[in-house]
Amino acid sequence: MDSKISIKDLSKSYGDVQALKGINLDIESGELFGLIGPDGAGKTSLFRLLATLLLPDSGSATLCGFDMVKEYKPIRNILGYMPGRFSLYQDLSVLENLNFFATVFDTRIEDNMEMIRDIWLQIEPFKHRLAGKLSGGMKQKLALCCALIHQPKILLLDEPTTGVDVVSRSEFWQMLKSLKAKGVTIIVATPYMDEANLCERVALMQDGEILSLNTPAGIISDFGRDLYAIQGKDIYQLLLDLRTYPHANSVFPFGQSIHYTDKRDAISPSELKDYLISKGQYDIEISKITAGIEDCFMALSQQNKVQA
Numbered sequence: 395m396d397s398k399i400s401i402k403d404l405s406k407s408y409g410d411v412q413a414l415k416g417i418n419l420d421i422e423s424g425e426l427f428g429l430i431g432p433d434g435a436g437k438t439s440l441f442r443l444l445a446t447l448l449l450p451d452s453g454s455a456t457l458c459g460f461d462m463v464k465e466y467k468p469i470r471n472i473l474g475y476m477p478g479r480f481s482l483y484q485d486l487s488v489l490e491n492l493n494f495f496a497t498v499f500d501t502r503i504e505d506n507m508e509m510i511r512d513i514w515l516q517i518e519p520f521k522h523r524l525a526g527k528l529s530g531g532m533k534q535k536l537a538l539c540c541a542l543i544h545q546p547k548i549l550l551l552d553e554p555t556t557g558v559d560v561v562s563r564s565e566f567w568q569m570l571k572s573l574k575a576k577g578v579t580i581i582v583a584t585p586y587m588d589e590a591n592l593c594e595r596v597a598l599m600q601d602g603e604i605l606s607l608n609t610p611a612g613i614i615s616d617f618g619r620d621l622y623a624i625q626g627k628d629i630y631q632l633l634l635d636l637r638t639y640p641h642a643n644s645v646f647p648f649g650q651s652i653h654y655t656d657k658r659d660a661i662s663p664s665e666l667k668d669y670l671i672s673k674g675q676y677d678i679e680i681s682k683i684t685a686g687i688e689d690c691f692m693a694l695s696q697q698n699k700v701q702a
């Protein structure tokens with residue numbers, strides 16, 4: 395069965411808040427796709443519409459060829475949804491949770507073991523432990539097993555790695571790659587820009603709109619400006635001084651440095667350094683760097699706000 399997702403002009407508002415503003419998106423069968431954006435971008439609203447838990451104000455979507463509104467029943471059978479926050483029963487054991495989700499879909503754990511075996515083996519030693527007593531990483535693995543127990547064709551994962559340690563995050567992405575190899579179409583929503591690089595294609599979202607839709611490499615190659623990392627002793631004053639530099643195009647704090655682009659095509663770092671020294675800065679280091687997804691997101695977001 396073709397497990398494509400096709401979204402056309404999808405909009406959703408809650409009162410005055412326009413959560414989704416005419417989203418158009420096609421996701422191929424078996425693709426590992428990322429919805430990347432900060433809190434409030436509209437990722438959960440899009441998932442809840444696709445999971446047939448909300449009705450759109452306008453627009454449409456098909457999943458595996460089924461219409462999201464008219465054919466919601468077959469969609470519920472071919473879709474696995476792991477919501478961001480609550481999805482497990484904290485006062486049921488690991489095994490009881492899994493059994494519960496299997497029963498909801500009128501199936502049995504043993505009939506679907508092939509699909510979940512790799513993940514299940516990691517949590518089986520804790521099968522009698524209450525879900526509420528599991529670590530964050532273990533809860534996430536159990537939630538993934540529960541979302542997969544009916545062998546869905548499409549899997550929606552809403553911020554699955556939020557609040558999870560680095561090792562569990564990396565293990566989780568490894569699991570997603572194995573699921574993709576089994577042919578499951580996967581959409582992962584995440585606020586972590588670095589996770590974009592683990593997807594085949596991503597949509598960068600903000601304020602209910604898609605700012606860019608491409609492969610991670612394509613998004614980076616569209617950045618189109620020289621980017622500099624600037625360090626100095628007083629990072630906050632450095633930020634203020636750069637923001638008042640007449641040639642500054644963008645100035646964003648980034649860890650221990652400031653990421654800077656200039657309005658001019660070519661710049662002389664020594665001229666910029668002289669300006670900063672004239673402002674009382676010292677121990678300044680300026681180095682040209684390659685843009686990351688977060689730099690691209692900031693640039694697109696700034697551009698979008700200027701156009702609005």
Ligand SMILES: Nc1ncnc2c1ncn2[C@@H]1O[C@H](COP(=O)(O)OP(=O)(O)OP(=O)(O)O)[C@@H](O)[C@H]1O
Binds near residue numbers: 408411432433437438
């Ligand atoms: N039930 C609701 N009632 C009113 N406003 C809502 C509701 N659900 C979401 N919103 C608003 O819609 C916008 C999009 O929210 P949504 O939850 O879809 O975004 P998100 O990217 O998933 O962010 P988050 O991680 O915070 O959930 C936000 O401004 C949010 O405050």
